Amino acid sequence: xxxxxxxxxxxxxxxxxxxxxxxxxxxxxxxxxxxxxxxxxxxxxxxxxxxxxxxxxxxxxxxxxxxxxxxxxxxxxxxxxxxxxxxxxxxxxxxxxxxxxxxxxxxxxxxxxxxxxxxxxxxxxxxxxxxxxxxxxxxxxxxxxxxxxxxxxxxxxxxxxxxxxxxxxxxxxxxxxxxxxxxxxxxxxxxxxxxxxxx
Numbered sequence: 001x002x003x004x005x006x007x008x009x010x011x012x013x014x015x016x017x018x019x020x021x022x023x024x025x026x027x028x029x030x031x032x033x034x035x036x037x038x039x040x041x042x043x044x045x046x047x048x049x050x051x052x053x054x055x056x057x058x059x060x061x062x063x064x065x066x067x068x069x070x071x072x073x074x075x076x077x078x079x080x081x082x083x084x085x086x087x088x089x090x091x092x093x094x095x096x097x098x099x100x101x102x103x104x105x106x107x108x109x110x111x112x113x114x115x116x117x118x119x120x121x122x123x124x125x126x127x128x129x130x131x132x133x134x135x136x137x138x139x140x141x142x143x144x145x146x147x148x149x150x151x152x153x154x155x156x157x158x159x160x161x162x163x164x165x166x167x168x169x170x171x172x173x174x175x176x177x178x179x180x181x182x183x184x185x186x187x188x189x190x191x192x193x194x195x196x197x198x199x
Contacts, residue, residue, distance in 0.1 A: 003066040010059035013052050018161055020049035022168040028175035057141065064145045075146045087143035090136050097122070098133025105130065125193040127184075128166050132191045135162050166190060 024045035030038035067074055076083050104121030122129045138154030173181045188194060 003063075003068050006059050006062045006066055007068055009055055010063070013056040013059065014157070017049050017052040017056060018164065020045045020052065021165060024049060025165070025169040026172045028172045032175075060141050060145065060150060063150060064147065067147070067149065070149060072149050072152075074148075076148055076151075080146050083143045083146045087140045090143070091140045094133045094136050094140070096133075097129050101129035101133055123188075125188065127170070127188050127190050128162075129191075131162055131165055162191075 024042045027039045027042040030041065034041070100122045104123055126132065135158050138158060139151060142150035142154050170181075170185065174185075177184075
């Protein structure tokens with residue numbers, strides 16, 4: 001019973017967290033409906049979304065003690081230190097990318113502002129470095145907990161969540177920046193840098 005309640009908490013908090021994040025990246029569209037207060041509303045959505053990550057992550061820890069009765073092995077077939085090593089190999093580059101992205105985005109990371117200009121730094125290479133740095137941490141937790149189910153769940157969830165979040169954010173950035181963003185999008189890769197065109 002605890003396992004199913006925990007799984008429901010995991011899914012519900014993950015879905016609500018994603019929904020609020022998507023709402024938080026739409027200040028320009030919301031401004032057309034309610035005015036400049038939209039930016040403050042989007043800050044609130046972002047904060048609540050971040051807070052909801054806490055029960056989501058706790059539910060992953062609880063899953064270690066209360067796994068679902070599924071026809072999957074509870075642990076990976078190799079030694080735990082191998083899973084930890086794999087998790088760290090994912091975490092280190094992700095933390096590096098996330099750190100650079102947060103530094104280059106500045107306050108816009110948590111507080112979208114109407115007057116903010118397009119980013120520099122790592123954003124000149126890829127459009128979504130924060131998402132690229134954050135989302136693979138589900139894999140990190142799955143490997144640290146040595147759980148095949150959580151690794152599979154994170155793999156199934158990461159790609160669609162990334163797509164939904166990136167799509168929602170870009171839709172609003174086109175409203176905010178217009179042709180400038182469309183040109184930026186044409187010349188910059190989503191998560192992989194584009195090769196510069198030779199003459």
